[in-house]
Amino acid sequence: MRKYVVTRRLDRLFIELYRIYNFVARFFKEVFLPPYEFKEIMNQCYEVGVRSLPLIALTGFIIGIVFTNQSRPSLSEFGATSWLPALISIAIVRALAPLVTAIITAGRVGSSIGAELGSMKVTEQIDAMEVSATNPYKFLVVSRVLATTFMIPSLMMFTILVSLLGGYVNVHQNEQTSFTSYFVQVFDAITFLDIFSSLAKSFVFGFTIGMVGCYKGYHSSKGTEGVGKAANSSVVTAMFLVFIEELLALQIINAIRAM
Amino acid sequence: MVGVFVLLALIIFVAGVFILGGQQNRFESSIRVRAVFDDVEGLRTGNNVWFSGVKIGTVKRISFYGEDQVEVEMNIIEDAQRYIHKDARALLSSESLIGNRIIEITGGSPQAPPVQDGDIIQVEAGLDTDDMLATLQRNNENLVSITEDFKELSAGLTNGKGTVGALLTDSTLANNLRTMVTNLQQTSANSARASQALTQFTSKLNTPGGLANELLTDTAVFNKLQASVAQLEQATTSASAMVENLNQATGKLNDSDNAVGVLLSDPDFAKRLQSTMQNLETSTEKFDQNMEALQHNFLLRGFFKRQAQQQNTEQEQQ
Numbered sequence: 001m002r003k004y005v006v007t008r009r010l011d012r013l014f015i016e017l018y019r020i021y022n023f024v025a026r027f028f029k030e031v032f033l034p035p036y037e038f039k040e041i042m043n044q045c046y047e048v049g050v051r052s053l054p055l056i057a058l059t060g061f062i063i064g065i066v067f068t069n070q071s072r073p074s075l076s077e078f079g080a081t082s083w084l085p086a087l088i089s090i091a092i093v094r095a096l097a098p099l100v101t102a103i104i105t106a107g108r109v110g111s112s113i114g115a116e117l118g119s120m121k122v123t124e125q126i127d128a129m130e131v132s133a134t135n136p137y138k139f140l141v142v143s144r145v146l147a148t149t150f151m152i153p154s155l156m157m158f159t160i161l162v163s164l165l166g167g168y169v170n171v172h173q174n175e176q177t178s179f180t181s182y183f184v185q186v187f188d189a190i191t192f193l194d195i196f197s198s199l200a201k202s203f204v205f206g207f208t209i210g211m212v213g214c215y216k217g218y219h220s221s222k223g224t225e226g227v228g229k230a231a232n233s234s235v236v237t238a239m240f241l242v243f244i245e246e247l248l249a250l251q252i253i254n255a256i257r258a259m
Numbered sequence: 260m261v262g263v264f265v266l267l268a269l270i271i272f273v274a275g276v277f278i279l280g281g282q283q284n285r286f287e288s289s290i291r292v293r294a295v296f297d298d299v300e301g302l303r304t305g306n307n308v309w310f311s312g313v314k315i316g317t318v319k320r321i322s323f324y325g326e327d328q329v330e331v332e333m334n335i336i337e338d339a340q341r342y343i344h345k346d347a348r349a350l351l352s353s354e355s356l357i358g359n360r361i362i363e364i365t366g367g368s369p370q371a372p373p374v375q376d377g378d379i380i381q382v383e384a385g386l387d388t389d390d391m392l393a394t395l396q397r398n399n400e401n402l403v404s405i406t407e408d409f410k411e412l413s414a415g416l417t418n419g420k421g422t423v424g425a426l427l428t429d430s431t432l433a434n435n436l437r438t439m440v441t442n443l444q445q446t447s448a449n450s451a452r453a454s455q456a457l458t459q460f461t462s463k464l465n466t467p468g469g470l471a472n473e474l475l476t477d478t479a480v481f482n483k484l485q486a487s488v489a490q491l492e493q494a495t496t497s498a499s500a501m502v503e504n505l506n507q508a509t510g511k512l513n514d515s516d517n518a519v520g521v522l523l524s525d526p527d528f529a530k531r532l533q534s535t536m537q538n539l540e541t542s543t544e545k546f547d548q549n550m551e552a553l554q555h556n557f558l559l560r561g562f563f564k565r566q567a568q569q570q571n572t573e574q575e576q577q
Contacts, residue, residue: 045261053264154268161271187275187282191305195275 023215027145030138037143044147048109049154059104060159063096064088064166072174081175085182086189088167093190097159098198099246102205105152106238110213113144114234117217118227126218141214148210153202160198197253204249205242212238289316289334290376294349294362299329300388302351302360308333309352310364315339318362333362335374344371348383 004011068088075081117140120126129136164186171177177185213234220230280286299321308316316335324330335343344367352363365383374380415421419428426432464471473480514520521528554563 042261045265050260050264150265154265157268157271157275160275183278184282187279190279192276192279195272195279199272 019219020215023141023218024211026137027142027211030135030142031146033138035138037139040139040143041146044143045151047112048105048144048147049151052105052108052151052155053158055108056101056104056155056159057162059100060097060162061166063100064092064163064168065170067091067096067163068167068170082177084171084175085167085177085185088171089164089186089189090194092163092167093160093194093198095246097156097163098201098205099242100163101152101156101159101202102209102242103239105148105155105206106209106235106242109148110209110238111231111235113148113210113213114217114220115227115231117141117144117214118220118230119224121218121220121230122223122226137218141218144214145207145210148213149203149206152206152209153199156198156202193253193257197249197256201246201249204245208241208245209238212241287336287338289336290340290374291319292333292335292343292374293377293379294331294333294382295324295379296329296331296349296351296382297327298351299331300351300360302331302362306360306362307354308335308362308364310339310343313339315343315364331362341373343367343374343380344369345374345378346371346381347374348381350383 005014068084071084071087071091072081075083075087117126120140126136126140129139164183168177168179168182171182172179216230216234216237220226277286302318302321304318304321306318307314308318316333316339318331319334320332322330322332331349333349343364347364347367349362349364352361353359354361364380416424416427419425426436463469466472467476511517512520512523515525515528522532553559
């Protein structure tokens with residue numbers, strides 16, 4: 001009979017945490033060590049960034065329109081519909097764009113990373129790579145995590161632009177606000193802190209999504225069932241972590257803002 | 260593809276940063292101006308600074324000053340520096356009724372030199388929301404008393420109290436008023452007719468050849484009239500002199516130093532004249548008797564007989 005340090009569950013939790021720590025720490029070690037897998041990184045960037053752009057752009061545009069439309073009644077009660085551009089810009093730049101980009105990417109990319117790495121794991125391709133003197137961690141994990149880390153901020157910039165354009169379409173239709181006036185008000189409401197904090201958040205979200213997807217895939221088991229589980233689990237965990245990070249980031253940014 | 264994608268994202272980011280920086284005047288050289296307020300009413304770093312309704316800068320720093328005052332440091336773009344003079348004043352205001360707090364720089368005489376980097380400008384007390392609410396509360400109280408007065412007034416009107424109340428409720432008064440209005444209407448109609456007649460009359464006066472028109476327009480008639488008036492004036496003067504003479508004469512009639520005066524006003528003379536007249540009457544009677552006696556005198560009887568005969572002959576011949 002095996003003996004547990006505390007209980008079976010707690011012991012498993014700590015073991016899992018230690019594995020996560022090792023996995024993340026290995027990333028920071030491997031990322032700076034040659035050889036650099038530029039080609040694979042570019043491939044992953046293409047997959048994560050360029051292939052996600054149509055979906056992200058469409059979602060962002062719709063969110064811009066819907067959010068503007070849903071905010072209008074609240075503001076029109078005060079006769080303050082002229083403040084819609086300011087409201088939209090703050091909401092999109094500070095929260096919606098990073099979150100929406102992260103969630104869409106987590107759904108689309110996180111699951112595919114989890115499934116891809118999971119299937120490679122259960123079919124022992126990763127073991128085969130190790131045998132053939134290729135560093136599977138560097139080739140599979142570092143490239144994917146770097147791709148998500150750098151592509152999600154880029155996607156977020158597109159989301160901001162497209163969402164603001166969506167908002168403009170709706171505002172222009174209802175309030176006949178000119179393009180110039182709309183964007184002057186949009187930029188009047190936001191600050192450098194808003195843009196840079198969103199950018200920083202996106203880097204963190206990208207890293208989280210990539211890391212979670214890779215970890216779940218890399219440590220999947222139980223055959224093909226484990227692949228589906230890894231894909232599902234990577235999306236759910238990534239989204240959950242993204243929201244937790246959003247909450248923490250909000251506290252940090254508010255503390256900076258108050259300084 | 261990845262390069263283009265990243266490049267586009269970078270362009271969006273850089274453009275956003277530049278637009279934002281441009282809008283916040285981050286890339287323009289600026290000067291720092293300070294102002295010391297007693298109360299900044301929630302002003303925050305980054306709030307706008309306006310001059311004549313145009314944004315010229317932002318609030319850079321807010322810090323306590325002295326005992327309980329607040330020093331506000333503003334970044335003002337250099338382009339606006341020459342319009343803000345040293346005697347300009349800063350006051351706290353709002354972008355709108357519920358908008359952000361702003362600092363509004365006003366005034367400044369052209370004689371004063373432009374403000375320099377590091378200068379402290381004077382502050383002016385702006386409109387405080389609490390003061391506004393206090394005034395509004397006073398207005399409300401006044402409104403309550405006004406409406407109460409009005410309530411009493413309207414109750415009085417409804418009950419027919421006072422002149423206006425009677426006017427509204429008394430039907431006799433209303434009828435009288437109606438009659439009065441009818442009369443007034445008639446009067447005004449009459450007035451209209453009278454004024455029409457007057458118009459016709461005045462137009463006739465202006466008709467060429469008419470007396471009034473001649474009088475007013477013909478200079479010859481006017482000259483003659485002037486001459487006549489002059490003559491009339493002379494005649495009046497003469498008449499006046501005559502009346503004076505007559506007056507003097509009548510005055511003399513009352514005096515007793517002249518013949519007529521004595522004749523008219525002296526009672527002694529009247530008595531004497533009366534007695535003279537009596538004497539004369541007596542004398543005349545006696546003379547008549549003498550003459551009668553003479554006719555019968557023989558010496559003259561023949562003469563009178565002939566005379567009588569001659570008269571008779573003449574009468575017969577006629």
